[in-house]
Every structure is written in structure tokens, then in C-alpha cells.
Amino acid sequence: DAGVIQSPRHEVTEMGQEVTLRCKPISGHDYLFWYRQTMMRGLELLIYFNNNVPIDDSGMPEDRFSAKMPNASFSTLKIQPSEPRDSAVYFCASRTRDFPYGYTFGSGTRLTVV
Amino acid sequence: KNEVEQSPQNLTAQEGEFITINCSYSVGISALHWLQQHPGGGIVSLFMLSSGKKKHGRLIATINIQEKHSSLHITASHPRDSAVYICAVKNYGGSQGNLIFGKGTKLSVKP
Numbered sequence: 034d035a036g037v038i039q040s041p042r043h044e045v046t047e048m049g050q051e052v053t054l055r056c057k058p059i060s061g062h063d064y065l066f067w068y069r070q071t072m073m074r075g076l077e078l079l080i081y082f083n084n085n086v087p088i089d090d091s092g093m094p095e096d097r098f099s100a101k102m103p104n105a106s107f108s109t110l111k112i113q114p115s116e117p118r119d120s121a122v123y124f125c126a127s128r129t130r131d132f133p134y135g136y137t138f139g140s141g142t143r144l145t146v147v
Numbered sequence: 148k149n150e151v152e153q154s155p156q157n158l159t160a161q162e163g164e165f166i167t168i169n170c171s172y173s174v175g176i177s178a179l180h181w182l183q184q185h186p187g188g189g190i191v192s193l194f195m196l197s198s199g200k201k202k203h204g205r206l207i208a209t210i211n212i213q214e215k216h217s218s219l220h221i222t223a224s225h226p227r228d229s230a231v232y233i234c235a236v237k238n239y240g241g242s243q244g245n246l247i248f249g250k251g252t253k254l255s256v257k258p
Binding site for chain 1: 180191192195233248249250251
């Protein structure tokens with residue numbers, strides 16, 4: 034298995050632009066998580082899905098952030114409009130209900146908003 | 148106070164030294180994870196513990212549920228072990244998705 038695949042690896046964008054981050058979970062995993070990592074706050078959960086349904090989005094910073102999971106093999110995290118304070122590394126992770134404690138992380142997307 | 152505290156924040160060691168990184172938590176947990184993150188890299192899960200001790204190669208992880216404390220040990224450290232090590236707990240009864248993360252310990256092993 035190729036693991037959790039995120040794209041792009043790096044994204045540099047101007048303030049005010051729309052940014053879309055993508056994630057392909059491991060096949061058969063029914064939970065998908067989006068995390069954000071910053072120097073100040075470390076890793077934080079933004080949102081997670083179970084069977085493509087958003088379950089807990091309490092970590093989403095504000096309305097500029099939205100996430101979708103249209104099918105079991107794809108999820109997006111969108112920021113519109115982007116701001117410099119959104120600069121961070123965004124990780125996607127997945128796991129299966131049958132192995133509830135084993136998380137597999139993607140390589141992350143490093144977002145820089147200038 | 149953070150629910151997951153790691154110490155030390157930064158650690159520099161000479162190649163070959165025995166290394167210990169500590170994690171203390173204040174909530175009831177169902178599992179504890181040790182994660183490794185190399186500079187500019189992704190996050191790799193090293194261990195998942197709910198009790199006792201696990202060993203993988205030169206890495207050993209222990210947990211004491213009563214004391215709410217876990218340690219990650221690296222024997223015969225090597226420069227390639229240089230990374231940030233993150234402790235994360237799954238809060239017992241908490242949101243299914245929510246791991247609570249420590250701030251990480253940055254390890255640098257000098258040759």
C-alpha cells in the first residue's frame with residue numbers, strides 16, 4: 034500500500050487566494066483526519082470523517098476553512114480566502130475501525146501564505 | 148497546563164548514548180502513541196501502547212498507567228535518530244478522532 038498520499042507537498046500562495054489541499058487515505062480505512070501543525074501550537078485536529086461523513090469539525094478555525102470527503106478515497110481541505118496566519122504544515126491521517134488506535138499519517142503539505 | 152507534557156523540549160546527545168524522552172499526561176487514556184517526525188518530513192508512528200512495554204530494534208517504549216507517564220528510550224543512538232519525537236494520547240471516552248499531542252522533543256544526535 035502506498036500509504037496516505039497528500040498533495041501538494043509544498044504550496045506558496047498570496048494572501049486572499051483560495052488553497053485546496055488533497056488527501057487519499059489508505060484503502061479500507063474508514064476514518065480520515067486533518068491536522069494542522071504550527072511552531073506555536075504543535076499538532077491540532079481540524080476535522081475528522083467516518084465513512085465519508087464529517088463527525089467533528091470543532092477544530093476548524095473559522096468559516097474560511099472547509100473540508101469535504103466526496104468518496105472513501107479522497108478528501109479536500111480548502112481555505113478561502115487564505116491569510117498569512119494559515120501558514121503551517123497540514124497533515125492528513127487515516128485509520129480503520131478494526132484497528133482503532135493505529136493511525137497512519139501522510140507526508141504533509143507545507144503551506145506558506147505571503 | 149497542557150494535558151500532555153513532554154520533557155525535555157530539546158535534547159542533544161553524542162552518538163552511542165542512551166536516550167530517554169518522557170511524556171506525562173493528565174487525562175484518562177485508552178492508548179498512547181509515540182510518533183517520529185524528521186526535519187521537513189512526514190510523521191511516522193513508532194509505537195502504540197496501552198500498557199507495559201514494547202520494543203522495536205533500538206527503540207523501547209514503556210507506559211505506567213497509574214502514574215500517567217510514558218518513556219521512549221533509544222539505545223546506541225545514531226545521527227539518523229535525529230528527529231522530533233511526539234507523544235500523543237487517545238483520551239478515554241473522548242471524541243473518536245481526537246489525539247491530544249505533546250509539543251514534541253527535538254533530538255539531535257552528534258557523530
